[in-house]
Amino acid sequence: MTLAKTPLNDWHHAAGGRLVDFGGWEMPVQYSSIIDEHNATRTAAGLFDVSHMARFRFDGPGAGEFLDKLLTRKASVVPMGKIRYSLVCNEEGGILDDVLIYNLGEADQQYFWLVVNAGNREKIAAWIEKHLPAEGVVFTDHTLETAMIAVQGPKAIEAVQPLCDVAIGELKYYSGALGTLCGESALISRTGYTGEDGVEVTVPAAAATAIWDKILENAKPLGGLPCGLGARDTLRLEAAMPLYGHELSESIDPLTAGLAFGVSYDHDFFGKDRIEAARDMAPSVVRVGLTCGDRRVPREHCTIHIGDKQVGEVTSGTFSPTFNKPIAMGYVDPSVATVGTAVEIDIRGKRITAEIAPLPFYTRPRT
Numbered sequence: 156m157t158l159a160k161t162p163l164n165d166w167h168h169a170a171g172g173r174l175v176d177f178g179g180w181e182m183p184v185q186y187s188s189i190i191d192e193h194n195a196t197r198t199a200a201g202l203f204d205v206s207h208m209a210r211f212r213f214d215g216p217g218a219g220e221f222l223d224k225l226l227t228r229k230a231s232v233v234p235m236g237k238i239r240y241s242l243v244c245n246e247e248g249g250i251l252d253d254v255l256i257y258n259l260g261e262a263d264q265q266y267f268w269l270v271v272n273a274g275n276r277e278k279i280a281a282w283i284e285k286h287l288p289a290e291g292v293v294f295t296d297h298t299l300e301t302a303m304i305a306v307q308g309p310k311a312i313e314a315v316q317p318l319c320d321v322a323i324g325e326l327k328y329y330s331g332a333l334g335t336l337c338g339e340s341a342l343i344s345r346t347g348y349t350g351e352d353g354v355e356v357t358v359p360a361a362a363a364t365a366i367w368d369k370i371l372e373n374a375k376p377l378g379g380l381p382c383g384l385g386a387r388d389t390l391r392l393e394a395a396m397p398l399y400g401h402e403l404s405e406s407i408d409p410l411t412a413g414l415a416f417g418v419s420y421d422h423d424f425f426g427k428d429r430i431e432a433a434r435d436m437a438p439s440v441v442r443v444g445l446t447c448g449d450r451r452v453p454r455e456h457c458t459i460h461i462g463d464k465q466v467g468e469v470t471s472g473t474f475s476p477t478f479n480k481p482i483a484m485g486y487v488d489p490s491v492a493t494v495g496t497a498v499e500i501d502i503r504g505k506r507i508t509a510e511i512a513p514l515p516f517y518t519r520p521r522t
Contacts, residue, residue, distance in 0.1 A: 156179070158176055158179060158180055158181040159179055159180045159181070159207070160180070160181050161180065161182070161204055161206035161207055161302060161363075162206060162302040162360040162361070162363035162364065163204045163206065163302065163304075163363055163364060163367055164181060165364070166364050166367060166368075167182075167183045167204065170186055170381060171186060172184075172185070172186045172381075172383060173185055173186075173383070175384075177207065177273065177274075177384055178207060178272070178273035178274030178275075178276075179273070179274065180207040180273055182204070182207055182383070182384055183204065183381075183383040183384065184383045184384050184385045185382075185383040185384075185385045185386065186380070186381050186382070186383060187380065189383075189385035189386050189389060189476075190476045191380065192380050192381075192382035192383065192385070192386035193382075193386040193389050193390055193476040193477070194476055194477075195308070195378060195379055195380040195382065196307050196308045196349055196351060196380075196382060196386060196390055197308065197351065197390075197476075197477060198308070198309065198378060199308050199309065199310045199374070199377050199378030199379045199380075200306060200307065200308040200309075200310045200311045200313075200314050200353070200374040200377055200378070200379030200380075201305075201306070201307050201308050201311075201349070201379065201380060201381075201382040201386065201390075202304060202305070202306055202367065202370060202371055202374060202379065202380070202381045202382060203304070203305040203306075203307065203382050203383075203386075203387055204302075204303075204304060204367075205303045205304065205305045205348075205355065206298075206301070206302040206303045206304070206360075206363070207273035208270050208271065208272065208273055208298075208303055209269075209270065209271035209272070209273065209275070209276035209279065209280070209296070209298045210268065210269075210270055210271075210296075210297045210298050210301055210303065210357060211268070211269040211270075211271060211279075211280070211283070211294065211295070211296055211297070211298075212266055212267070212268055212269075212294070212295045212296075212297055213266060213267040213268075213269065213292060213293070213294055214266045214292070214293040214295075215291050215292045215293045216291055217288055217290070217291025217292045218265075218266065218267050218291075218292050218293075219231030219265075219267065220291075221286075221287070221288060221291075221292045222256065222267055222269075223422045223423075223424065224286070224422075224423060224424055224425065225243060225282075225283065225286065225424065225425070226241040226242070226243060226254070226256060226424060227241050227242045227243075227244060227409060227417055227418040227419070227424055227426075227427075227430070228240075228241040228242075228256070228417060228418065228419050229419055229421060229422045230256050230258070230267060233256060233257075233258040234258065235258050235259070235260070235261075235265065236258065236259070236330055236331060236332060237257075237258055237329065237330055237331075238255055238256065238257045238258075238329040238330060238331055238344055238346060239255070239256050239329065240253065240254075240255060240329075240416075240417050241253070241254055241255070241256050241417055242254065242409050242414065242417050242418070243279060243282065243425075244408070244409070244424070244425050244426035244430070245405060245425060245426055246425055246426055246429075247426060247429050248408040248409075248426035248427075248428075248429030248430045248433065249404070249405035249406055249407065249408060249426070250399075250403045250404060250405060250407055250408065250409060250412065251275065251278065251279060251282060251405060252271055252272050252275040252278070252279050252399055252403075253272070253397065253399060253403055253414070253417070254269055254270060254271050254272075254279075255269070255270040255346060256268070256269055257269070257270075257331050257342075257344065259331065259333060259342070260333075268342070270303075272399045274399070274400065275399060276296075276298065280296060299360070300359070300360055301357050301358065301359060301360055302357070302358055302359070302360050302362075302363030302366075303355060303356070303357045303358075304355070304356050304358070304363070304366065304367060304370065305347055305348070305349075305353065305354075305355045306353050306354050306355075306356070306370060306374070307347045307348075307349040307351045307352075307353035307390075308349075308351050308352070308353055308379065309351065309352060309519075310374070310377040310378070310379065311351070311352060311353035311354060311374075311379075312324055312352070312353070312354065313373075313377060314370055314373040314374040314377060314379060315336075315343075315354055315356070315370055315373070317373060318336055318337050318366075318369055318370065318373070319334060319335070319336045319341070319343060319356075320334045320335050320336075321334035321341075321343045323343060323345070323354055326343070326344075326345045327345065328345050328346075329344075329345060329346060330344070330345050331343060331344035331345070331346075332344075336356055336358055336366055337362065337365060337366045337369050339358050339359055339362040339366065340358070340359065341356050341357065341358045342356065342357040342358075343356055344356075344357075348387065348390075348391050348396055349387065349390035349391060349394065350390060350391070350393060350394025350396070350515065350517050350518070350519055351390070351519050352519065388471075388473060389473050389474070389475065389476060392471055392472075392473050392475075392482065392483075392484065392516075393475055393477055393478075393482065393515065393516045393517035394515045394516070394517055394518075395444060395484065395514035395515035395516060396515075397412060397413075397414070397442070397484075398471060401455055401470045401471045401484075402442060402470045402471065402484060408426070408429065408430055408433050409430060410430060410433050410434055410438065411433065411438050411439070411440060411441075411442075411486075412442060413441075413442045413514075415434075418430060437489065438489055439489075440467065440486035440487060440488065440489070441486065441487060441488075441489050441492040442470075442484060442485070442486055442514070443467075443484065443485060443486075443487050443492050443511050443512070443514070444482065444483070444484055444511070444512035444513060444514040444515075444516055445459070445469070445472075445482065445483040445484065445485060445498070445500065445509045445510070445511065445512060446478075446480065446481075446482055446509060446510050446512040446516075447480060447481040447482070447483070447500065447507055447508070447509045448507065448508035448509060448510070449481070449507035449508065450474075450480075450481065451481065451502050451505075451507055452472050452473060452474050452481040452483075452502075453469045453472040453481065453483045453500045453502055453507070453509070454469065454472050454502075455469060455470055455471060455472070456468060456469065457469040457472065457483075457500050457501055457502055458500070458501045459485055459487055459498050459499070459500055459501075459509075460498060460499045460500070460501060460506065461491060461496075461497075461498055461499070466487050466488045466490075466491045466498065467485050467486050467487030467488060467491070467498075468485055468486060469483045469484070469485040469500060470483075470484050470485050470486060471483060471484050471485075472484075475516065477516075477517055478516065478517075482512070482516055483500070483509075484514070487511070491511065492511060493511060494511050494512060494513050495510060495511060496510065496511040497509075497510055498510065498511065
């Protein structure tokens with residue numbers, strides 16, 4: 156299979172990035188070391204190519220109403236310039252993807268922008284096409300003609316602001332604005348997937364490398380680095396942000412995943428009946444954090460035990476550079492989900508001690 160390439164692919168190769176297949180895209184795992192890139196993001200600024208994320212646009216008088224049906228949060232009431240975390244579910248309430256919905260444009264030319272996980276682009280596009288009304292909504296895929304760059308960390312805005320005509324510091328978290336960046340049209344949003352402050356910028360594909368270079372030129376004197384998917388994963392796991400294919404899947408509903416905040420019941424959407432029923436029932440499993448008493452790192456599908464009884468399964472695990480120890484998330488039986496409960500995790504036939512921990516592991520300092 157030929158892998159898709161982002162507009163920054165040549166840059167990644169030239170910079171010595173280690174590239175792998177991620178969701179059908181050739182993406183960098185790291186340039187220097189995952190720990191260095193992780194720490195640069197926590198202390199200064201990290202630049203991530205997230206152009207593999209799908210970017211869909213919805214125009215027309217029926218766009219808001221259509222998205223209401225598609226999403227677990229009501230898109231039509233999202234204020235202009237605001238962004239909401241939401242989910243796309245199937246009729247059974249299983250999660251097809253977790254997404255960001257943006258309300259953009261001007262009052263006389265409103266449109267919506269949907270950011271979808273890379274590996275789910277074709278699945279969600281097909282789901283949209285299947286349910287798209289005959290008229291009133293125009294759906295277009297802008298993934299390949301744009302690039303998306305995440306600049307994350309306490310000095311991220313300092314690196315981007317001199318290049319941008321949007322007053323980024325005045326944007327509230329989960330807000331966005333249309334403007335220019337390095338003289339090119341851009342969407343600037345106060346969003347991210349690292350647990351840090353920062354921005355994600357969407358720009359024309361042809362301008363991506365020049366803009367990346369300019370941001371990196373500003374970030375390096377501040378301690379910033381280009382970062383790959385390895386650091387992105389350790390950062391999101393410390394912040395307890397779920398990842399599709401690990402914590403989220405079509406066999407998990409939003410409530411079981413601990414994402415009740417991403418569901419509103421004031422509108423009809425796919426899977427609503429099943430999710431409402433789940434709301435009135437005790438959960439079968441609970442998503443928890445795990446801290447380990449061993450240097451070995453638990454990985455996805457490692458089983459969690461108390462004595463002879465399996466009580467859960469790990470969904471994601473990593474070595475935390477911030478806390479200098481292995482951490483993990485997983486689903487466990489509600490009876491053992493209390494913080495401080497001692498458990499064991501089976502790693503390739505050998506058990507290590509662990510403890511149920513509160514989520515998130517990391518919360519950025521508030522200034």
